[in-house]
Amino acid sequence: MLSILGMGGFHPRYRITNSFIEELGLDTSTQWIMDKIGIEERATTLPLEYIRSTRNQDIKRAVKIASHSATDLAVEAAKIALDRAGVKPNEIGLVICNSCTPSAMSPREGQMIADSLGIVAPSYELMTACPAFALHLDYLGKFREETLPDYILGICTAAMTQRVNYNDRTDCAIWGDGAAAYIISPRKKGKLNVMFSSFAADPSRCDAVAADTFGFFHQDGRAVRDFSVRQTVRMLKSLEERFELDWTKDFFVGHQANATMLDQITNNRHIPSSQHWQNVRFLGNQAAAGAPAVLAEHWDEMRKDTRIAVAVLGAGLSWGSLLFQVDS
């Protein structure tokens, strides 16, 4: 059984508030943003004055001026995860990474992160955009135990605000930047035991969410939102039935895309707010990093025998679910 021994999350220090977005003069308001997506602030690697003066029309410049690259964010998250796991970089036997905003085409993020940390181990991108946390664990869970190394570093990182057009009101209120890292072992005991994992995709709708290499992110917001709510509810129902989840004791972490959407989901499944962990309200949609960053944030307060259900989805269209049991 896979176990997560340590997790880390890292976000840049700049914050895009709703009043900042209003000041940009786009046809939107705090009221509308709170009604539709429920996000109050977003973490960004871009200096606010840069966004204000340029609206980020030149993504090449955005990458140069950003406080952190996707690699930088990931390295910081990985350091926290390694420290929590009590694992040294030279003990890592494999690095798998998902970067929605790669820092280069080659080498890719996994290789650059490994190099920054002094890790000499196979590293490659294992990529599906937003549901990557579920993909990574589902992928590793299929291996025969003896073929995996003792410690694996998994990373999700994204500097999405570097790909946002701040002249377009539809996306500017959604995205945030961040990274999450997790140390996984097939045989060493850790805090989070992976009781269940799943990953699936419906590529027929893969055009709904896209980011051009030389351009901005774009999505069919309504179609993606409807899919997100329906699919998350489906995944939760399936977990509830199979594992007899009890929302008075168990916890839920959803895809950190939209707080209003998460409220719809938790209302549908009668999950009280005390059992719902989220960070999208104050960090924005950090793509694949969102959900694992939530777990990293709550790492120290997880109590033994608690179960945590995670449901994530996004580009591809792809989706995945996880169930963890907290060990000591």
Next chain:
Amino acid sequence: MYILSAASAHPDTLISDIFLAELSPEFAASSIRELTGINSRYSVLDPTYLRESKNLSPAAAIMASKIASTELAAQASKKALELAKIKPEQVGLVIGDCSVPSQTIPAESQRIAKLLGVKAPSFDIICGSASMHVALETLNSWKDDQVPDYVLVVSSNVPTQRVNFERGRARLWCGDGASAIVVSTRAKGPLKILSSKYSATPGMQNSLTSVPLFDHLEFAPTDPEMATRADLDTLRIGLRSLERVTTSLRWIPTQIGTQRLKSSCADYGLFAGQIWSVEDRFGFMFGSSFAACLSEHWKSIVTERLVILATAVTPWGGRAVSVLESGHS
């Protein structure tokens, strides 16, 4: 586990050594041949576009391309599926690779699956020239009941979109192409996968070849030489896993600098004819090269009992070794 089929697809524009010499006086056609051992490569870019622009803008190259990497991948995949006699709806998993995608979201495998009408889990494994080897190692390491009946593994690379055709060396080596294989644990095919292993050595400091996020591919003059040395080193590792080296052994190296290997392989008990390469015709295609080579030699794979040692090296110190056995029809 067996590879049931292999196929490749290439764009229409042939870039000969003469054409390269016409674009820029930096190298004469004869020098290019001597330096690289390559006669031709293919590009998604039109010859007129290359003459007029020298591809100085990688961003413009995407719009100017006659065919996208995803479409090339779909062509190769269709051929592979037909050869394996598998319908798209039978595919249970698609693993993709694209080192130079036109979109960073969604995954290339998901775009390919859409074009093929495949409704199955799909994700990318991206690891440069070693991508397909990592995919094979993955499938070979999964529990038997976790591997779908048929898996499509496809790599599509269009590095000429990132090549400066006015100066530099990348234009001498790089070519565009896609390749695909159909893998199965249930059905038997001509090519049995005996082992596949990807490992790492400290190597970032040697990483000279790079593809920046927005700019041209960087290719230092010593890169092919370093790749050759790494390939020979990896060959030595691979040979250790075999009982003996015989005339029925074939070697598929990384497909960059292959002509240098032909003069060095005797030190390892091989003769030049035992090296399988498509580099002279298609150039260096990153992760697409391995299966393109299998496709090129498929007739031999079906009819002859051979041991195929495939190696791939990456600029960041990655080393892949796959051992395959043919003639298992």
